[in-house]
Amino acid sequence: MTSNATVLLLAKSNVEPALKAEDVLVAVREAFTLHSLRAGRVFPVVREKLHTGGVFGIKSGDVASQDLLGFKAAGFWPGNREKGGEPHQATIVLIDPSTGRPLCFMDGNAVTTARTGAAGGLGLAQLARKNSTRLCLFGSGVQARVQLRYALRILPALSEIRYVSASNEPDANFEAEFSGKCQLSLARDRDAAVAASDVIITATPGGGPLFSADAVQPGTHVTCVGADTAGKRELPAGVLDRARIVADDAAQARSIGECQWAPELPVVEMGDLFTGRATFERGMQDITVFDMTGLALQDLTVGRFLYEQAKEKNDGTVVAWPW
Known part of the structure; x- marks a missing residue:
């Protein structure tokens, strides 16, 4: 046998x-x-x-x-x-x-690509303003692309996308993939793009803060993908202090996610929103952060x-x- x-x-x-x-x-x-x-x-x-x-x-x-x-x-x-x-x-x-x-x-x-994109999409459905029209995307690689695909699926009002590439130059392949699906342009001024956006998605290797904290305006939702190891970060200091934070796993986020930089702050787990163990009513001026480190x-x-x-x-x- x-x-x-x-x-x-x-x-x-x-x-x-x-x-x-x-x-x-x-x-x-x-x-x-x-x-x-x-x-x-x-x-x-x-x-x-x-x-x-x-x-x-x-x-x-x-x-x-x-x-x-x-x-x-x-x-x-x-x-x-x-x-x-x-x-x-x-x-x-x-x-x-x-x-x-x-x-x-x-x-x-x-x-990994697909499930992380789907998790980001589910986070947008729970946390972002439903009428969000403008998105700032950091990254133009594999994960940035899947996050944008799910974002366009989940938030149909999205129309204007500004992106920041690793080279700070236009990414022709990235732009071709989304041609006709949204208005897409390279963000030359990161802080200005962040300040003008309803949704921010960071999908980079997590090498350090990507923009200024005061660029994030009230009512903005931020999805953080790149911080998944001790020492990594994409958000500048000061953003989490102003935000309502949701994570896939609170302990894991405080260990290897963005929350490692502010472990004392309260965190709600995304699953608890689905099961009703936690409730979440978004105020129009609330800044929300979804700290994604990935669940086994x-x-x-x-x-x-x-x-x-x-x-x-x-x-x-x-x-x-x-x-």
């Missing part, structure tokens, strides 16, 4: 086409809900800098009622750009909680539906994995 055991491999070519936005939104919302109800566990995060210049991390967890167990090994290797590769690398592993045997290895890059449960709920879907469609590669 054990000699017939197998494991399913899902490569990028299997994963990317299966990540439909509506399915990812449902799975990520479920992860938030499980976390709020403590029906799913999030284990301590590993996030360490390497001698190679990269950052390596592990996010893991389980949902006992669903026999769902697994982890994502991921990180950031900036040197990959010189090799023509993607700096973010991730692999998700689903494990049988009864035996410890691996069920599936899947490419985690596309999963998001990787697991998205990974689970990809695994089950692949089995139904006989997709992927089955490999012998005897005991």
Whole structure:
């Protein structure tokens, strides 16, 4: 019996086409809900800098009622750009909680991108003003693009997008992707773009403050994506003190997110808004911040539906994995 055991491999070519936005939104919302109800566990995060210049991390967890167990090994290797590769690398592993045997290895890059974009979109739906029309986006890479795609989906009134690129020069590929979907232009003056925006999304490597604190106007919503490691930040000092803060996980945000810079401030967890354990009524003058550090449960709920879907469609590669 054990000699017939197998494991399913899902490569990028299997994963990317299966990540439909509506399915990812449902799975990520479920992860938030499980976390709020403590029906799913999030284990301590590993996030360490390497001698190679990269950052390596592990996010893991389980949902006992669903026999769902697994982890994502991921990180950031900036040197990959010189090799023509993607700096973010991730692999998700689903494990049988009864035996410890691996069920599936899947490419985690596309999963990370999609579930983070969906989480940002759900945050906008909960926290941003519904009539928001102007957005300032920091970044024009993979994560910036998915955040903008979900933002345009969630906030249909958005029409004017200002973006800041890493080079401070126009990004032709980025602009081409969103041509005809919104009015898109490069922000030459960061603070002016921030001050004129209803929504700010920061999706950079988290190398330091991106704008002046006093540029953020009352009523603005800020989604923070890039701070996911001790020492990283995108917000300047003073913004969190003025804001109502929501995080995917409060303890994690205070450890590796923007909240590490102001751990004494009160934080509401996003999942509690979905389950009703917390309430949130936005005042028109409120500044809101969604501090996103990423939940292992998001990787697991998205990974689970990809695994089950692949089995139904006989997709992927089955490999012998005897005991």
